[in-house]
Amino acid sequence: MTLLLLLLSAHFIGDFYLQPNHWIADRHAHKARSVALYKHTAMHAVLAAIAFYFAGYDWSTLGAGTLVVAVSHGLIDYFKAGRTSTLAFVVDQLAHLLIIGIVCAVALNLTVGQLQGYFLSLRQPAWLIYLLGYLFILQPASILIAQVLAGHTARLQNTDSQSLGSAGRWIGYVERLLALSFVLVEQYTGLGFLVATKTVFRVGDLSKSKDMRLTEYMMLGTLISFAIALITGWSINWAHAVLN
Incomplete structure (x- = not known):
């Protein structure tokens, strides 16, 4: 080593x-x-x-x-x-x-x-549970969030956008990876800091947009994203405790 x-x-x-x-x-x-x-x-x-x-x-x-x-x-x-x-x-x-x-x-x-x-040794269920959790919060979670927000997305498609295209998807990936990691190591202070940081930037963007629909859309997407990471993390910890 x-x-x-x-x-x-x-x-x-x-x-x-x-x-x-x-x-x-x-x-x-x-x-x-x-x-x-x-x-x-x-x-x-x-x-x-x-x-x-x-x-x-x-x-x-x-x-x-x-x-x-x-x-x-x-x-x-x-x-x-x-x-x-x-x-x-x-x-x-x-x-x-x-x-x-x-x-x-x-x-x-x-x-x-x-x-x-x-x-x-990596085939042990304890390790595979972690792998499954991280795999789930990436692409499957993105698809789930997109499906939940599909109706709202259609209503906002005609608005002007300054987005970087796929940047939103990658922001979601990173925030869920960090949120899940914080939950697994039981560092909820870090999770709170992550939520606060994103909220600060989002509030600044949304206050400029003057669009209530966009505000609600962003908040809903963020809450669903963090909820998926939290539930996945709690499920992994519960399954790990049961296996041990």
């Missing part, structure tokens, strides 16, 4: 704190001919070596692990060069984290049977 934490720390430091913006621009522009790409790879080699050293590994493991982490990082960044979408960023980071996970598994001499045991 120590090695994993150190390598993850090294990765985030190298990718997000010690990589200037002009290195990123140079890599996107020149790809394999980018000097910045090789500087960035060398930086990760140094950071990975430091991680292995402080984790207490011998020089042979340090050298091999550092080489794998650095070379794989350079190759992944090379293939990502020129791609600046959110999807490309997520895939890039997942690839880096996968390599770090594999390196740690090899360094710790984890067998296939041990790894299989770790993954099989």
